[in-house]
Amino acid sequence: MKKFCMIIMLAVCLGSCGEGNPPHGNDNMSILDELRAQKAMWESLGIDHYRYSVVSQWDSVSPEPPSTYVIFPDREPEWMITPEEEAWYARYLPGWDWRNFTPPTISKIFDNIEYSIVDARENEVHEVRYNEKYHYPEYHNMSMKSSKPGEMLAGGWYYLRITAFEDLRE
Secondary structure, X not given: OHHHHXXXXXXXXXXXXXXXXXOOHHHHHHHHHHHHHHHHHHHHOXXXXXXXXXXXXXXXXXXXXXXXXXXXXXXXXXXXXXXXXXXXXXHHOOOOOHHHOOOOOHHHHHHHHHHHHHOOOOOEEEEEEEOOOOOOEEEEEEEEEOOOOOXXXXXXXXXXXXXXXXXXOO
8 A cells, every 4th residue: 555655646746846835833843944954964965876664554454564665776776676575565455566666765755745735735744754864764653633632533544664764875
């Protein structure tokens, strides 16, 4: 499901992602400012060959198994798919051909998070945590808050967690 969601987010982002600002409140604005600052720090490191794993879940869909991607400086990224992942996709996304999926770079993940914040609905709450050394987003959570203080709405949440990051430059 995360690949499907990332594909949808990527397609929307490619079509309309810009330098906009979130329409609702200062909380998302401060999150967006921090996201842009962290992205600039990530890009200043010039890391163009790396490996990372990602876990995500959308609403009540069963969590996907971790996926590992390798990003190369001079060729297409690779998805190191496992038999567990293949079985998950066969069960939850029958007919989806994972071989046509291009793994996202960390910069594209930044763009997708930015788009989700810029395009946020009024009741969306975003949380992003960053790796202290490399500045990539280790965790992004989006949830829908209720008009009742402290209550979150069912059927409207998503998270993405990046783990096992490895800089493969020599």
